[in-house]
């Protein structure tokens with residue numbers, strides 16, 4: 788889809804195409820509901836309250852897909868692999884993470900194409916976050 792801005796024809800960002808902030812908030816909120824119940828993942832999260840972690844991840848995804856850059860204004864460069872070093876991300880953690888993400892993504896009910904784009908990125912990113920053989 789396209790729209791006119793300041794006289795130029797611009798492509799909508801992926802962020803806009805899928806429904807903007809609300810969509811990413813719903814996705815990450817549902818994901819963290821799964822994490823909160825997960826016996827492997829929940830203990831990995833250092834804070835008692837998952838709210839701040841939910842906010843960081845939401846803002847990261849919003850920025851990544853072309854929305855506001857609030858994440859980097861608050862947190863600086865993402866350096867995601869480095870930020871995951873304190874946590875043992877092995878195959879089991881990777882699988883559990885993706886399982887909750889799949890549930891959350893299904894509930895968004897995106898178009899097949901948008902779903903596939905997001906899922907491809909998430910699976911690739913999750914694989915790249917593995918930092919422990921098990």
Ligand code: HEM
Pocket residue numbers: 828831832833834839840843844847862867870871874875876880881884909912913914916917
């Ligand atoms: C593969 C399994 C993964 C596990 C087990 C995992 C676990 C964690 C944990 C325990 C934290 C700390 C929570 C916090 O205090 O923010 C965290 C932070 C974060 N994770 Fe992951 N993660 C995984 C994959 C990913 C992937 C694939 C992405 C991106 C697509 C991602 C993005 C983030 C972001 C943005 C933060 C906050 C970074 C910051 O401090 O600003 N994670 N993750």
